[in-house]
Amino acid sequence: MAAVLPQIKKFLADEPLRLYIGGKFVPAVAGGTFETRDPGTGQVLSRVAAGEAADIDAAVGAAQKAFDKSGWASMPANDRAVVLHRLADKVDEHADVLSQLESLDVGKPLGQAAGFDVPSLSQALRYFADLAVQARLREPIALRGLEAYTYRSAYGVCGFIIPWNFPLLLLGWNIAPALAAGNTVVVKPAEDTPLSTLYFCHLAQMAGVPAGVMNVVPGFGSTAGAALAAHSGLARIAFTGSPEVGRMVAVAAAKNLIPCKLELGGKGAAIVFDDVDIPQTAEKLAQAVTLNSGQVCCTATRWIIHQRIYSQFVDAVKTKMLAVRLGYGLDPATEMGPVVSEKQRSRVLGYLEKGQAQGATAVLQGGADSSLPGYFVKPALLAGSPENICAREEIFGPVAYLMKFSTPEEAIDLVHRSRYGLANSVWSSDVTRARKVAESLVAGNSWINAHNVFAYGLPYGGANLSGFGGGVNSPETLRDYLRPQSIVRPYD
Ligand code: NAI
């Protein structure tokens, strides 16, 4: 078992952990606090100041001041890039602390936090810092008698509401393009997982990010989150989380008439043709649905299997799922940790119950694991009708729903039964067929013979219930944070 680092003990003991506003760590105006827990034990890790409307107001004010006066928005992109690269360096230097904090607060295996979550944050900072240096802020077109060009500049204060499944990674994917473009930001991390984001604020201070450029206000969704979404001082807002809250954020943004970017989860499908390598595909899909205990918006949760290989595939995947080692995040042998909270565990167990009550068969029962303290759920496989609640709704746990098909059209129709449209995959050794099916799916992303692969440079976003307003990690994402303006001068 990895020992908790002394820096972490010190960081957690300085409670209540404070908000980060205008370059300073400050208590919440109303003085409220909340507890954040280790989902692997259920124990409290620390107390955190609970921001509310007054704190959000102070943070937006600080961000506006920094936008107007700190020089962040007006400095050349390469000067901002120097600061963002320095921040990425700090993330890499403190990777051991950030990884442990992420593992403790979310419950994820330390190796995954260290190998994926934390490097994704520094990678996003570097990617957008470099992209902004290359961005053409003045783009002319040739018109008779007119000097005409598009000019692009930062919007102002951008708000971000982040969920608990990938706190640091989603922080990076969200704020890096906004910062690189010259905006200033106010972040509301999830109440279940505020720790790594607060630690990151210390790194921003060390890296010389000017005061007020990045502000972080932890707190509850209905108070801090709702106040941020409704704040009239924002120029833009981005939300990642449930469709229910996403709708509320979109309504609040509409009231202020500001652009809004939403990433609202998914019900990803994997279409498995009868020409695949069965053990290999079974292994990859078992990995996909148990990654981060199934709390992954884009993962494969509906497995649509060719009827000819169905029973062989089920046997292979059952073996793989049973072999997944559940355990505490800091234990190096752990392959899958707990889910994030008691609330999330009840949600997952509730779906397993409702799905079976509606007639789904438990191919692998899974469910509660009482042998471990904390919020553990064993991987489960259900099978049955596409109308079942577990085939339709996002569960956000280690649960896959199996269905059979015989023609490609049938498989595509099954994928499209879901109102989500984030990410699907097609598995076949016939690449031409796989590509054709992949292109026919209505979703932001389709993978071929893989799931959960993130390619920087392609816009990664959702369709339908999965959201709108642009994706992440591409040149288009940087453009989302640059306001276009046309400049026209007639000449003789
Ligand atoms: P949620 O949508 O309530 O939480 C996400 C973020 O929104 C958190 O920071 C939360 O504090 C904030 N929030 C909550 N209510 C708000 C409000 N009224 N105004 C503004 N912000 C608010 O998600 P929750 O309840 O934690 O999880 C429920 C389900 O949502 C999950 O089981 C999963 O299906 C889905 N989800 C999807 C995610 C994704 O990656 N797209 C991430 C997290 C959850």
Ligand code: MG
């Ligand atoms: Mg909620």
